[in-house]
Amino acid sequence: MDERKPVAPALKAALDFGPLLVFFAAFFLFKDHPVTLWGESYGGFVLATAIFVPVLVVAMAALWALTGRLAPMQIATLVLVVVFGGLSIWFNDPRFFKMKPTLIYLLFAGLLGFGLLRGKPWLQLVMDGAIPMAPEGWVILTKRLVAFFVFLAIANETIWRLFSDTVWVNFKTFGLPVLLMGFFAAQAPLFSRFSPEEGKKED
Template sequence: MSDARKSDARKINPWLKAALEFGPLILFFLVFSRFRDHVVSFGGRDYSGFILATLVFIPVLVASTLALWRLTGKLAPMQLATLVLVVVFGGLSVWLNDPKFFKMKPTLIYLLFAGLLGISLALGRNWLQLVMSEALPMRAEGWRILTIRMVALFLGLALANELVWRLMSETAWVNFKTFGLPAIMVAFFVLNARLFERYALPRDQ
């Protein structure tokens, strides 16, 4: 990585970064937990606690994403895609007073990224490596293996989200989204630690 790129990368306090990334999701969970058994009237319409939590979540996510961009000078592609889909599908859920659009959003995100990673493999251009090589310096073969595994992960998460929101309660889906999905992602990278070690570049590179 060039010195210019190093200078462009602005570091922020990791606790602040975590608060901006996970704060909106935690707030969504708290609002839903508080109002899940209530009906809230607004503008002459009745809304469930889920729709109210979605209405709160959208502007808070927009604000936190903008704050991350201002503080770090960059946003990951997944952050941008998440923001767009939250605004579109969360907005549809609030506008139509129907929670299913917001519940479908994780499925679409995971299918989108599985498709993009699969296309990058087919084209011989590893886009995952371009995005994450700064954080995980590995040889090309390691990136190819990780990309294949991440395609499988995203497809599995898309299927899991569909099963949970269609077959289980609203509370179960909120718990799955708030705690289950992040835990699965963390576990995935922990389980791939040996891959990172095996294909790591020498320290001088």
């Protein structure tokens, strides 16, 4: 089997977060400078989306070429970005792209919740290599993550419906990543409690 070398952390971070930063920069570049094409005026949000979608596709293709795989969550995100980003561009309507995070988080929550009902914490299959943990820990983490994804979906719907494009773009670019990192940082006691090393100590 062809074993690929791990991607350098800086390069992986650039591929993961670079497209989002490109979207952020493009939005503020075109926010007050709409562009007219074929008689249709396109605002900063749709123009930024039109730039973001192909940049994300290239970044995911590069990540796949370097690692030989994409996580299921990355694939689902890419598909929804292409579909809903394409709809926003085609109909010149930012609402499709703004709804995309809501659908992603509800999809993840639904899939993880369905796995729990079947007695299979599917999150373990995706992240076990990154976070070694006993099965009981994975059940607890999955339940918490389902609730957290539902919270993020509600937060996204609230912000895009009640606030300006600028507020939503800032929330999408910085708020959501910070919330996700904060969630996993807050699970440190859980990781420690159910780590394989901790289990060996108790034995």
